[in-house]
Amino acid sequence: MSLISLDNTINIALSVKDRHVSAAWYEKMLGFKTIYHADDAGWSELQTNTQGVTIGLGEHTKPVPGNCVPVFGIADLDSARQKLEQAKVKFDGETDVIEGMVKTATFYDPDGNAMMLAQDLTNGAA
Template structure:
């Protein structure tokens, strides 16, 4: 017999939009793009060289893989889960009320996305994003 699970009250207050981006650091965007396309068969959605970033559609609905070029990737790597929200300022207010440590103000890439980095109790980085790209 299946049990229906209800979302915790905080999930509604944060306003999740159902999207998830897993951000992964790489040392070469060119090499990583080729690998994710050729080995994993993922589809490149876009690339923004000015911020050394690209995103792939994964085979899982509304889950994207984002690659960020950095100088060095720590052993073991790690991904940053980036949850989509409908209103990043409202989501930030929920984090503020809970005393959650954040990495500065909301960042905006004009006509693309707003981002907010925050940390769980063990110091793991998580992010929220709000899509602000023109629709159409």
């Protein structure tokens, strides 16, 4: 049994120079569908052809190729983070919250690979 319980969603987060251009590329080349552009947050999200798997595009002035971060959906991020921290899992700073949208926390596996937990706040969850 695992320490925490993830939901059935995975977002693969990528850094890009222009989210709108990249979203159009993913739509044309791979048939993905843009779910939304959150311009204030510098974030866009696309539905892949696999249920429960989305691509997130974070806008950066100098993206580094190969900087893929898997983002795992979770119902209660605070509880999961507490359990992982008690198990000595390293986190990158505090939990980030975009009110009414998402709560995220970046953590690392034993080899230093970044991963993220994300709690959806769009349905009134806290």
